[in-house]
Amino acid sequence: MEEPKVTIIVPAYNAENSIERTLKSILLGTYKNIEVLVVNDGSTDATENMVRSVIARDQRVRLISQVNSGVGAARSRGIKESSGEYIAFCDSDDWFEQDYLQEHVKHLKNYNAEISMCRTHVSNSKDVANSQDVMIIEKPDLMRAYLSYGGVSVALWDKVFKKSILDVKEIINELRYSEDLYMNYVACKRASRLVRFNTTKYNWFNNSTSLSRGKFNPVKLECDFWAWNMIIADCKINYPELEEVARLSSELWICGTFRLMVSRRYKNRKLEKKIAKYIRQDGLKVFSAEKNKRNKAFLRIAYISFPLARGVWYVMNDLKFIVKKALRK
Numbered sequence: 602m603e604e605p606k607v608t609i610i611v612p613a614y615n616a617e618n619s620i621e622r623t624l625k626s627i628l629l630g631t632y633k634n635i636e637v638l639v640v641n642d643g644s645t646d647a648t649e650n651m652v653r654s655v656i657a658r659d660q661r662v663r664l665i666s667q668v669n670s671g672v673g674a675a676r677s678r679g680i681k682e683s684s685g686e687y688i689a690f691c692d693s694d695d696w697f698e699q700d701y702l703q704e705h706v707k708h709l710k711n712y713n714a715e716i717s718m719c720r721t722h723v724s725n726s727k728d729v730a731n732s733q734d735v736m737i738i739e740k741p742d743l744m745r746a747y748l749s750y751g752g753v754s755v756a757l758w759d760k761v762f763k764k765s766i767l768d769v770k771e772i773i774n775e776l777r778y779s780e781d782l783y784m785n786y787v788a789c790k791r792a793s794r795l796v797r798f799n800t801t802k803y804n805w806f807n808n809s810t811s812l813s814r815g816k817f818n819p820v821k822l823e824c825d826f827w828a829w830n831m832i833i834a835d836c837k838i839n840y841p842e843l844e845e846v847a848r849l850s851s852e853l854w855i856c857g858t859f860r861l862m863v864s865r866r867y868k869n870r871k872l873e874k875k876i877a878k879y880i881r882q883d884g885l886k887v888f889s890a891e892k893n894k895r896n897k898a899f900l901r902i903a904y905i906s907f908p909l910a911r912g913v914w915y916v917m918n919d920l921k922f923i924v925k926k927a928l929r930k
Contacts, residue, residue: 610679616693632702643669671777705761779824
């Protein structure tokens, strides 16, 4: 009996230095019934030529070209043109472990789930010990687990989805970014079961030039606001018991964005005022939701004054740099 087909969607923008390695990791995998859709998002380098050279050797790869529209539109295009029963995602500078798809499909079938999720290894970080533990999250707990950061990540690339739960009608093509945040919400809403296995099968290359990563982007922040507002509005209508959970999680997310702004030394008073208004809508509740002590302290300062929080962050990080430099001598 033939295994179900899996479509792997690879958005690519100026990925000439990594795309061949990424595709090789997918094509040499133990799971063979696949199609790989590389969505070339208006690259200006040799990405397209590199992909065509791979296609000449393996017809399971298909190239889709579009004008530069962002990673969200690239992923959405891939879903619409896919023919697989299952959908997986891979960034153009990351790579799969050889049995990535084999393990995902096995868990999807064994546990009759619509979503499977593995662990991710981040480049230049310490390896984390794997385990054989498997967690099953079912409705109604699945939605709460996702919205409260309770063991279900926002990433797309650590998961394999049954295509039927990725309803293209609910994918917001206007979102250049943050579509993963909303797409995971839609998937969890439509799924009855998620299986999470605790072995590392995806390798995340921490590269600031990637299509889905990079320096602070104010457009992405606006997309974050939009995606969260869509989620909160849907909860208010369909899942009122989760509305407050979604709102508090959105405030923590936006707080994290402000920390990113500060760490990248990006200044925009208009955006800071918008963030301040957003995170203050639930008063002190957001403090109790934040578990990290350092982030909680930063949040308390930001709640009083964003400029003060920025200044404290700069001083603490400069001191940290000075101490590290002194210790190396």
